[in-house]
Amino acid sequence: MESGCSHYNDVDSEHARCIIHIDVDCFYAQVEMVLKPELRTVPLGIQQKNIVVTSNYEARKYGVQKCMLVTEALKLCPNLKLVNGEDLHNYRTASNKIFAVLQCWKCPVEKLGMDENYIDVTNLVQEKMKSVNSSNITHAGHVYSEPSIDCPCGCHTRLRITSQIASDIRKKIFEDLGFTTCAGIAHNKLLAKLICPQNKPNDQTIIFPEHGTSFMSTLQSxxxxxxxxxxxxxxxxxxxxxxxxxxxxxxxxxxxxxxxxxxxxxxxxxxLGEDNTPVKQTGKPQSIGLEDSFKIVSVRSEVEDKFTALLQRLLVLVREDGRIPVSLRVTLRKKDAKRLSSHRESRQSQISPSIFSLTGGTLTVTEAGQQKLMNIIMRLFNKLIDLTKPFHLTLVGLAFTKFQERMTGRGSIVNYLMNDISVQSVLNLQNECDTSASSMDYSAVSPSSSTTTDLSDAEVEPSPKKPKKVTWIAKRRCLAKEEVASPSKLKVGELRLNSKELEKVSELRLNSRDRSLTPRASPAKDNLSDTSDTMRDCEEKNCDDCPSYVDKEVFNALPDDMQKELKSMWKNPSSSEMPRSSPRTNKAKPNTIMKYFVPHK
DNA sequence: CGGGGATGGT
DNA sequence: ACCATCC
Known part of the structure; x- marks a missing residue:
């Protein structure tokens, strides 16, 4: 079954795809060795708390394995050099660089943890097939087992070409970044991953479809x-x-x-070795978090200190990411004699994005904003812990779990314009047309960013079933729509893009100055207090005429490609920047992520 | 027994 | 929203 091709050279054939799984050899250890070459020659272990999480090959000669206790490892290898690996920052940076190299092949790349990636090079292989004589293709690296029959779908040739691409990729990763890797080549993700470690380290292996089932039965368990x-x-x-x-x-x-x-x-x-799951292009993370584990903490002030420290570190990460978080989660683990680890509990809540400001493209949080965040954190903490009783914690964690939708990539003109608050409003109106209440742009209401010192609001956004905040923007959309012929009537004029603003956007981008120079919408909360009727009307309307929100003059003045991009967003908002991915992937997100690749510092 | 992060279920 | 499960 599995080994038979149902169609000749058919892209829908079971063997049609060309998948590479790439795994960095002893990743943490290699990162440390690249950073400090003198570590290359010594047995090296990466330590987190009391555990050696990985080791280099020098240390493995002594039997130092993954996830071994430090004491145990030192017993096996007294000369073991230990490096603390609790701060994952360098690893994350290295991981992003590798991911960036993989992107060079213009194929879908899916990240799996820090040190593994899938890449689907099917299209690339198809192109190469056209330009080469497929009769005498040689493979690169190892083959798990030579094929016995000549599969009529042509998968053998394709996988041999795939192995050459894998070799190119590994070569570039080594030349650009200094990391050795292993690769597995197969017609699906499962076999590619499982065959990958067949020749370790620094080598690669092909498995042909006909051997899938028998190979699977050789696995340990x-x-x-x-x-x-x-x-x-x-x-x-x-x-x-x-x-x-x-x-x-x-x-x-x-x-x-x-x-x-x-x-x-x-x-x-x-x-049976079958797996039809697609390689899904990896985008920005859906959450950014940190944890700290420890022996025991039973004092509230200590907890607060832990959270303060975590928050400081976390804000750095969020600033690097560049998106504005709208939700925060607090996690903790109680001391539990029964379970050795795990069993986390968490509480989360919305946060007001006005805590953050996006100034000149950089995310910042004021002192007061940080205090607000700490208040939220401790409030969530109180939800988890009954303060009238003693408590014993072994872990606390903090994570931002949702971000404002951006809908576009960095390079796009829409994103370029998005830095202007009034344009954001326009685009987010569209955004709301088909996403109901899930992703709000609060920043459009927040008064001029950096001067937000008002602490009187509740720090914690209520999170009712029907979020109250949702209503105003929906209302706003309706108003804008209804009033588009006479914008002066209401204060919706700011929602529209006029040519002067457009000029200013350009100036601002060039000077990268304070955005408070830009004309901006006033919160106009008064107009938005009662919304239910308008909301209902609004929901029934269809979105095709959304472009009317943009000043026609301005729209027409835009270059053709910009017009096209904007139009396509209106027509199909979520698809404009979608990386190509299988139709089966239902929850795809915007994905162009230059910042993701930028190394720290 | 570590520090992340994704996803699916309820 | 929160948990369980997986890597």
Whole structure:
């Protein structure tokens, strides 16, 4: 089944795709060695708390393995040089650089943790096929097993070409960044990942489709299959399914008794080496967080200190990211004799984006803003802990979990204009046309950024089922729409882009000066207090005439490509900057992310 | 037994 | 919103 091609040279064939999985050898250790070359020659361990999380190959000669206790590792290798790896910043930077190199191939790249990436080079291979004589293609690196039959779909040739691309990629990563890597080449993600470590370190391996099922049965246990973790494995084992072969032979009906139907099918497919999940282009993270674990903390003031420290570090990360967070989560782990680790509890709440200001493209938080954040944090903490009783914590964490939607990439003209507050309003109106209440742009209401000193508002945004904040912008959209013929009637004029503003936008961009020079919308809260009627009307209207929000003169004055971009956003807001990705990926987000690649400092 | 982060379920 | 699970 798996090895048979259902169609000749058909892009829909089971073997049509060309997937590479790239894994950086002992990632943390390599980062440290690149940073400090003198570490290259010594046995090196990366330490987090009391654990050696990874080691270089020199240390592995002594038997120092991943996730080994420090004491144990030192026993095996007394000369082991230990470097603290609790601050992941350098690793994250290196990871982003590698991701950036992969982007050079103009193919979908999916990041899997810090040191692994998938890249789908199917299109690239198709192009190469046209320009080469496919009869005498040689592969690069190892093959798991030479094919016995000549697959009529042509996948063997494609995978050999894929291996050459993999070799090119690994070469560039090494030449540009100094990291050695392993690669797995296969027609799906599952096999690419699993075959990757076949030749370690610094080498690569192809597996052909016909060997998928038999290769899977050589795996140590079901736990080796990605997505089968401890819990799933437990469930399987309790059903006497222990080896991959057991799973291959298990009946779907039995599996469905213990798993959802989807999961049952998935498990069975995986065991046979089948996996049709697409390589999904990775974008900006959906959350940015930090944690600190420790022996014990039982005093409130200490907790506050921990959070203060975490917040300071976190704000640096958020500033690098550049987006404005709108939601904050506090996590903690209570001392629990039963469980060794895990069992986190968390509370989250909306935060007012007015805490942040985007000045000259840089995200800043005032002293007062930080105090506000601390108030929110401690309020969430109070939700988690009954202060009338003693408490014992072993971990606290802090994460920003939602960000203002931007809808565009950095290079786009829309993003360029987006820095102007009035333009933001225009674009976000569109944004609201089909996203109901999920993503708000609060910044459009906040009064002139840096002068926000008003602490009288509740720091914590209420998070009711129907968020109150939602109403004003929806209302605003309606008003603008209805009043577009006579904008002076209401204060919606600021929502529109006039030619003078456009000039100013350009000036501001050139000088990168304070945006308070820009004409801006006044909050006009009075107009927005009662909204229900207008809201309802608004929801029924269709969005096709949204461009009317933009001054026609201005719109016409824009270059053609800008007009096109704006139009396409109105027509189809979420797609304008969508990286190509399979139609199956339902939750794709905007993804152009230059900042993501910029190394720190 | 670490420090992240993503995703799916309820 | 929060948890569980996975890497």
């Amino acid at each position: 079901i736990r080796s299959i990605p997505s089968i973790g401890s819990k799933t494995a437990e469930a399987l084992i309790s059903n006497n399914i222990i080896t991959v072969s057991d799973l291959q032979e298990a009946s779907l009906d039995v599996l469905k008794k213990h798993f959802s139907s989807d999961m049952a099918v998935r498990l069975k497919s995986l065991s």
